[in-house]
Amino acid sequence: MLALYRKLLKRYGKQGWWPADSRYEVVIGAVLTQNTNWKNAEKALANLRERNVLDEESILKIPIGELEELIRPSGFYRQKAERLKLATKKWLEIKNSKLETTELREEWLSVKGIGKETADSILLYAMDRPVFVIDAYTRRFCKEMMDKEFKEYDDCRRFFENALPKDVELYKEYHALIVAWGKEFRSREGP
DNA sequence: CACCAGGAATGTA
DNA sequence: TACATTCATGGT
Numbered sequence: 001m002l003a004l005y006r007k008l009l010k011r012y013g014k015q016g017w018w019p020a021d022s023r024y025e026v027v028i029g030a031v032l033t034q035n036t037n038w039k040n041a042e043k044a045l046a047n048l049r050e051r052n053v054l055d056e057e058s059i060l061k062i063p064i065g066e067l068e069e070l071i072r073p074s075g076f077y078r079q080k081a082e083r084l085k086l087a088t089k090k091w092l093e094i095k096n097s098k099l100e101t102t103e104l105r106e107e108w109l110s111v112k113g114i115g116k117e118t119a120d121s122i123l124l125y126a127m128d129r130p131v132f133v134i135d136a137y138t139r140r141f142c143k144e145m146m147d148k149e150f151k152e153y154d155d156c157r158r159f160f161e162n163a164l165p166k167d168v169e170l171y172k173e174y175h176a177l178i179v180a181w182g183k184e185f186r187s188r189e190g191p
Numbered sequence: 192c193a194c195c196a197g198g199a200a201t202g203t204a
Numbered sequence: 205t206a207c208a209t210t211c212a213t214g215g216t
Contacts, residue, residue, distance in 0.1 A: 017197090018197095029197095030197085031198095033196085033198090034196095034198045035195090035196065035197090035198045035199080036212090036214090037196040037197075037214080038196085039214080039215075040213060040214055040215085041196095043214085044213095072213070073213060075196090075211080075214075076199095076211050076212055076213080077212070078211075079199085079210095083199090112199090112200080113198095115198060115200085116198090117198065118197095118199080121197075133197085135197060136196095136197090136198095179197060182197095
């Protein structure tokens with residue numbers, strides 16, 4: 001498992017996820033990038049930054065219609081505008097709490113619009129919790145590189161968490177590297 | 192023109 | 205539990 005990580009790191013280099021100026025920006029980015037490529041999520045983030053709305057108070061205060069227009073490039077903008085406000089309320093509620101990681105995870109999953117992948121992305125990249133993020137690339141990675149198929153999200157997640165040392169920085173980089181691998185795999189798979 | 196991206200909720204059987 | 209549908213913009 002660690003040997004595989006080293007191979008990815010050597011091939012693709014350090015990825016440096018998550019690109020953001022603050023922990024809260026990671027929360028926003030996690031919602032904006034749902035089923036959307038990062039380029040489009042970045043455009044939405046740029047609009048928010050340009051309008052000086054990239055902080056908790058501003059997101060809660062801005063009218064939903066204006067927020068929708070600013071994040072339009074990320075797609076699903078009506079759903080996401082609402083999700084951003086809900087996620088922001090939860091963020092303010094728990095960002096400085098002393099809850100255990102599993103409890104924090106339940107808090108995020110109780111928010112409408114925050115599923116497992118988004119919750120885990122926030123826990124790992126915004127809150128520095130040792131949770132391994134699973135996405136479509138990760139499942140493909142397991143199948144192609146280890147001949148293991150996981151039907152359940154949490155089964156796949158625990159597989160990584162049990163096989164690796166509980167290291168937040170390792171989890172961050174490993175997931176980013178799997179995505180880098182996945183993109184290349186997809187591009188050389190078509191032809 | 193079709194297809195999909197750093198998903199999730201809802202409904203059906 | 206296992207699929208199907210909906211949401212929606214922008215890149216290739």
